[in-house]
Amino acid sequence: MSKPSVNVNPKKSFIGRKFQYLIGFMLLIIFGLAGFYWKKTSSKPAEEYSQWSKPVPVRTVPVQRQDLQVEIKAIGTVIPTHTVNVQSQVAGVLQQIYFKEGQTVKKGQLLAQIDPAPFQVALAQAEGTQQQNLAQLHNAETELQRYQLLFKQDSIAKQQVEQQLALVNQLKGQIQANKAQVDAAKLQLSYTKIYAPIEGRVGFRQKDAGNLIQANESAGLVSITQVHPIFVQFAVAENHLVNLRQSLKNGDKVLASAWDKTEQKQLALGHVQAIDNQIDISTGTLKIKAIFTNQDDALFPNQFVNVRLKTQTIQNAISIPSDAVQHGAKGSYVYIINPQNKAEIRMLKLGMTSNGQIEVFDGLKGNEKVVLEGIDRLSEGKEVQIVAENQQPISTTKPTAG
DSSP states (O other), X not given: OOOOOOOOOHHHHHHHHHHXXXXXXXXXXXXXXXXXHHHHHHHHHHHHHHHHHSOEEEEEEEOEEEEEEEEEEEEEEEEEEEXXXXXXXXXXXXXXXXXXXXXXXXXTOEEEEEOOHHHHHHHHHHHHHHHHHHHHHHHHHHHHHHHHHHHHTTOSOHHHHHHHHHHHHHHHHHHHHHHHHHHHHHHHHHTTEEEOSSSEEEOOOSOOTTOEXXXXXXXXXXXXXXXXXXXXXXXXXXXXXXXXXXXXXXTOOOEEEEEOTTSOSEEXXXXXXXXXXXXXXXXXXXXXXEEEOOTTOOSOTTOEEEEEEEEEEEEEEEEEEGGGOEEETTEEEEEEEOTTSBEEEEEOEEEEEETTEEEEEESOOSSOEEEEEOGGGOOTTOBEEEOOTTSOOOOOOOOOBO
């Protein structure tokens, strides 16, 4: 019995083996990458753990004993010394305006003119009536003198003399009324010229020349604000009341400085003028008014400014930067570095704050170093590494302590 013939193609057999080698090589690469990734991911927690187990780099500052100038900060509003809404006291046509918007005017300076013609006519009429009554009075007084002479000669009755005397007195009363009418007409005529009641800066005019204006209109003609000197009104917490009142009672000037919004530039220097007579119960604050000369016009009405008050100086106070203080459920505390270069928590009793420094009543002796930067990774007993000022900055995120 003959064997079946097998048709083997050498070319196809070679291609099959080549394909198998390629598949095997690709599987080898995939397994190699998978192993490398597994090794990398499995070693990451240990690496992270080793990072946290290392000493924590921190930056420290020494506790200071110094005279602490207590400074109160507040946000205030600039208020002009006086604000006047200039109104016309008579009705009429606004004939001319003598000021420019925004200019500074002096007290008594002419601002505007109302058409005086109607008031001049009224004055002339009042003066004419007065002159007419003066002539009648003169004639009546002459007649009275003649009647008195005839009465002495027993030529007329006494009743005629008395009637003439009554007429003279009546005309005198009319003359007095005429004088008042003339004065009123002169006064109304004077009101046609509108003068500045105070010195200050004028705003935008509310009426143009040629308009008919009424007396005592609420809108007025223009407003004037007096800005030399000028006030800043602000509010401080009621716990500052004792120190402020004591300083003012002693006759000391409580210095106040006004700063711009960014607190980078000082705008003006003045002092406290007055404090309010009561505390606002809704906010627990006390209103204060400070006065500034404002000769350079650095302060503008209704401007918002930052105010700093220098109230007192605490002698030989233990102080630390405010940024070093942490706040937890048990109170305020700081981290100090002990001789073994380990962090320790010190609970504090704090006092006044000024210029980024805070007074420490209890908790520090004055010879320690407190941690200022690198606080976010610290805990009690944690080993630290103190870095120099020129090294890379450290995270200063404040943790929440229990």
